[in-house]
Amino acid sequence: MGRPVFFSKLMRQTLKFARKASPDSWLVPNYLCPALARSSVLQVFPRPRARSLKPAPTTQKLLCRCLHVQANESPPVLHPLANTQLALLPWTCPGCGAYTQIQNTEDAGFYTTSRKAVKAFVSARRRALNGSITRGIETNESGVENLDFESLTDSEGSSLGEEDSEIQASDRAFQDATTASTMAVSETPATPVCDRCHHLLYHQTGTPIIHPTVQSIEDIIADSPHKYNHIYHILDAADFPLSLIPQLHHHLSLMPQRSQNRRAKTSKFYHGRKSEMSFIITRSDLLAPLKEQVDSMMPYLVQVLRDALGSSGKDVRLGNVRCVSSERGWWTKQLKEDIWERGGGGWMVGKVNVGKSSLFETVFPKGRNTDIDFRALRQDAIETGVGATQHPKSNSQGDHLLNGSNQQGLALRDDVEDMQNESLLPPIPEEVAYPVMPIVSALPGTTASPIRLPFGRGRGELIDLPGLDRGGLERFVSDKHKLDLVMRQRVKAQQHVVRPGQSILIGGLIRITPLASDTMLLACPFVPFESHVTNTEKAIAVHTQASTSGLSNITSVGAGEKMASAGVFQLKWDVTKQRAGPLTASTAVGLEPQILPFAVLSADILIEGCGWVELAVQVRKKALQNSGDALGSTGESLEFPSVEVFGPEGKHIGVRRPMNAWVTGGHHKAKARPGHARPRRSMKGVKKNLKKLARAALVD
Numbered sequence: 001m002g003r004p005v006f007f008s009k010l011m012r013q014t015l016k017f018a019r020k021a022s023p024d025s026w027l028v029p030n031y032l033c034p035a036l037a038r039s040s041v042l043q044v045f046p047r048p049r050a051r052s053l054k055p056a057p058t059t060q061k062l063l064c065r066c067l068h069v070q071a072n073e074s075p076p077v078l079h080p081l082a083n084t085q086l087a088l089l090p091w092t093c094p095g096c097g098a099y100t101q102i103q104n105t106e107d108a109g110f111y112t113t114s115r116k117a118v119k120a121f122v123s124a125r126r127r128a129l130n131g132s133i134t135r136g137i138e139t140n141e142s143g144v145e146n147l148d149f150e151s152l153t154d155s156e157g158s159s160l161g162e163e164d165s166e167i168q169a170s171d172r173a174f175q176d177a178t179t180a181s182t183m184a185v186s187e188t189p190a191t192p193v194c195d196r197c198h199h200l201l202y203h204q205t206g207t208p209i210i211h212p213t214v215q216s217i218e219d220i221i222a223d224s225p226h227k228y229n230h231i232y233h234i235l236d237a238a239d240f241p242l243s244l245i246p247q248l249h250h251h252l253s254l255m256p257q258r259s260q261n262r263r264a265k266t267s268k269f270y271h272g273r274k275s276e277m278s279f280i281i282t283r284s285d286l287l288a289p290l291k292e293q294v295d296s297m298m299p300y301l302v303q304v305l306r307d308a309l310g311s312s313g314k315d316v317r318l319g320n321v322r323c324v325s326s327e328r329g330w331w332t333k334q335l336k337e338d339i340w341e342r343g344g345g346g347w348m349v350g351k352v353n354v355g356k357s358s359l360f361e362t363v364f365p366k367g368r369n370t371d372i373d374f375r376a377l378r379q380d381a382i383e384t385g386v387g388a389t390q391h392p393k394s395n396s397q398g399d400h401l402l403n404g405s406n407q408q409g410l411a412l413r414d415d416v417e418d419m420q421n422e423s424l425l426p427p428i429p430e431e432v433a434y435p436v437m438p439i440v441s442a443l444p445g446t447t448a449s450p451i452r453l454p455f456g457r458g459r460g461e462l463i464d465l466p467g468l469d470r471g472g473l474e475r476f477v478s479d480k481h482k483l484d485l486v487m488r489q490r491v492k493a494q495q496h497v498v499r500p501g502q503s504i505l506i507g508g509l510i511r512i513t514p515l516a517s518d519t520m521l522l523a524c525p526f527v528p529f530e531s532h533v534t535n536t537e538k539a540i541a542v543h544t545q546a547s548t549s550g551l552s553n554i555t556s557v558g559a560g561e562k563m564a565s566a567g568v569f570q571l572k573w574d575v576t577k578q579r580a581g582p583l584t585a586s587t588a589v590g591l592e593p594q595i596l597p598f599a600v601l602s603a604d605i606l607i608e609g610c611g612w613v614e615l616a617v618q619v620r621k622k623a624l625q626n627s628g629d630a631l632g633s634t635g636e637s638l639e640f641p642s643v644e645v646f647g648p649e650g651k652h653i654g655v656r657r658p659m660n661a662w663v664t665g666g667h668h669k670a671k672a673r674p675g676h677a678r679p680r681r682s683m684k685g686v687k688k689n690l691k692k693l694a695r696a697a698l699v700d
Contacts, residue, residue: 092426095200095201096194096196096438096446096447097438097448097449099426121192197439200441204442204483211445211469214248226344226345226461228273229345229346230342230346231349232349234280234355236282236609237283239609240301240304240656242606242654243609244305244308245349252277254270254276255275278322282354282356283325284323287665288490294325300659301321336365339364340368345463348464361437361438361440366433366435425452431458435453450464450465471608471651473509476556476648477556485528487527494524495523498520501535502535503540504532505551506529506613511540511645511647512605512644515642515644519619520617522615523613523614528610530552532552545558564647564650566652568644569605569643570641571602571615571641571642576593576598584596596621599624602658604657605653605654605655612656614658614662
C-alpha cells in the first residue's frame with residue numbers, strides 16, 4: 001500500500017500557486033506554518049542548507065562549500081546576499097525551533113541584531129564567510145581529498161601489511177582534519193536564541209503560540225526521513241492520566257500495542273517503516289520523596305493507564321511504560337541508552353507543559369560524536385569490500401570530519417532543493433557534541449516548531465515536537481498567577497476536614513461540595529496554590545465572584561460567570577487497609593479489612609495541568625451491602641458517597657483510583673511522645689554527687 005497523501009500537503013501545493021499570483025497578501029507568521037513560509041522567505045534570502053543524514057551526492061552544485069582552492073582556479077564566488085542580516089543568522093531558533101525572521105517583533109523567531117550574543121554570532125559568521133577560517137585548514141585538504149579506502153581492500157588476496165605507509169598517511173590526514181575542524185568550531189560562539197526565548201529565560205514573560213492539532217503532528221511524523229521511528233508519548237505525573245492523547249496509535253498509524261498473547265508479534269512494518277511507541281511518565285518526583293517509593297507505584301500507574309486507555313487497553317501488555325524524573329535523574333540514564341541503541345528518529349509527543357523539553361535535555365546523548373575509532377573505521381571498510389565514500393558508517397564519520405565547520409558557513413550552498421521540498425520538518429542542523437538545548441519554561445506552548453538534533457555521526461536524531469492543547473485552564477487565571485498553575489516541586493498536602501454543609505475551595509478556581517449530609521470528608525489537595533474550607537453558601541459566592549472576601553482567589557476578572565458543574569464523582573475505591581491506621585497495620589493490631597464494621601472509600605479528583613485532590617470518607621458497611629465495586633461483592637453499585645465538582649466551563653476535571661499519596665508523602669504531625677526513644681537521664685544532684693566523690697578521694 002502506498003503512502004497516504006495528507007490534506008496539508010495538498011493545501012501547500014494549492015497555496016503555492018496563489019502566492020505566485022499575489023505574493024504581498026501572504027502575511028502568515030513563519031513559526032505557525034513553516035512549510036508555507038520557507039518557499040516565500042528563502043526566495044529573497046537564500047540560506048545555507050544543513051547537512052543531511054543521508055550520504056552526500058557525488059555531484060555538487062555551483063554554490064556548494066569548498067574546503068580548498070585549486071591553484072589554477074579562482075576562489076569560490078559567494079552569494080551576493082551572503083552578508084545580509086537574515087543570511088548570517090541561524091536558520092531556526094535552537095530554543096523554540098521557530099524559523100528566523102526579522103519582521104514581526106512579537107512573534108517567535110525574531111532576532112534583535114543589536115543584542116550582544118547575536119552580534120557576536122553574526123560577526124563570527126561574517127569572518128568565516130570572508131575566509132579567515134578557510135586559510136587555517138588549507139594545509140590539510142590534500143590529505144583529506146586523496147583519502148580512499150578502496151586501496152585498502154584486498155580483492156586479490158594481498159596482505160594488509162603491504163600498505164602500512166598508506167594507512168598511516170590516512171590516519172594522519174584524518175587527525176589533521178579533525179583538529180582543524182575542532183579549531184574552526186571553537187572559534188564560533190554558541191547559537192543565540194530568539195528574543196522570545198530570551199525573554200522567557202531571563203524575564204519569565206512571553207506569549208504562547210497557537211497549539212497544533214493531532215493531524216498536524218501526524219503530518220510532521222509522516223515526513224520522517226527514517227525507516228525506524230520511535231514515538232515517546234510524554235505524560236505528566238501531576239495530573240496523570242489526563243495528559244494522555246486518546247487513540248494516538250490510530251492517528252499516527254503506529255504498530256499496535258503488543259497483546260498478552262504469547263504469540264503476539266514484537267514488531268511490524270507499516271508503509272515501509274517500523275514505528276513503535278513508549279509511554280514516559282515525567283516529573284515522577286512529584287509523586288513521592290524517594291525513588292524506591294515511586295518504583296513501588298509502577299503497578300498502580302500501569303493499572304491507571306490501562307483504565308484510561310479504555311477497551312483498547314484491556315488485553316495489552318503495557319511493558320513499555322517508564323516513570324522518570326529529569327529533576328532527580330531517576331531512570332533517565334536507562335532511557336538515554338535506549339535512545340542511543342535504537343537510533344533512527346526519536347519523537348517527543350505530548351501536550352503542553354508535560355516536561356518534554358526538560359526530558360529532551362536530560363536524555364539527549366551529548367558528547368558522543370567526538371571520539372572516532374580510525375582502526376574500526378578502516379576495518380569496516382575492508383570487511384564490506386567497499387570504499388569509504390560508499391559505506392554508510394564510514395560516510396557518516398568522514399562527512400562529520402569534512403563538514404565539521406559547516407556551521408560557520410564557509411560558503412553558501414544552492415538552496416533550490418530546499419525550496420522545492422514540501423516537508424513540514426525544518427532542515428537538520430549540523431551535528432555538534434554539545435548543541436544548544438530547547439529552553440524550559442512554564443509558559444504553555446514554548447516550543448513553536450519541531451526541534452531536530454542529530455547524534456552519533458548520523459546514527460539518529462531526537463525531535464522535540466510542539467505540545468498539543470491541554471484545555472486552556474490558564475485563560476481563567478489572572479496574569480500574575482498563571483505561572484503558579486504548574487507544580488514545580490512536590491507538595492506536602494495538608495489534610496482538611498470538610499463537615500456537612502461545607503465545601504472546599506481550591507485557589508478559588510475549583511469548588512468541591514460533598515452531596516451526603518451525614519458524613520465527614522477528608523480532602524488532601526496536592527496543588528501548587530492555597531485551599532480553604534468554608535460554608536457552602538460562602539464558597540459559592542466566592543467561586544462565582546458574587547462577593548469578595550479575604551480568601552485566596554487566583555481567577556481572573558469575569559471568570560466567575562463561567563463556572564459550571566463538571567459532574568458528580570463517586571468515591572468507590574476501598575482504601576481501608578491503607579487508611580485504617582494501627583487496626584490494619586502489620587506492625588500493630590494487624591486486622592483484616594474484611595472483618596471491620598466500616599470501610600474507607602476514596603478517589604482522586606484531577607485538575608488538568610495542576611495536580612489532584614485526594615478525597616476519603618469513612619462509611620458503615622451496612623450502607624454498602626448492595627455496592628459491589630468497592631467491597632468485592634457481586635451486587636450492584638448503590639449508595640456510594642459522592643461529591644460534585646465545579647470548575648471553569650465545567651471542564652478540566654477528571655477522576656482516577658486513589659494513589660494514597662498522603663500516606664506516603666503527606667504532611668504528618670510529629671509524634672509528641674516517641675514510642676521507642678530512650679528517656680533523658682535526670683541531672684538532679686549530679687554536681688552534688690561529684691563533689692562528694694572528690695572529697696572522699698582527698699580523705700583517702
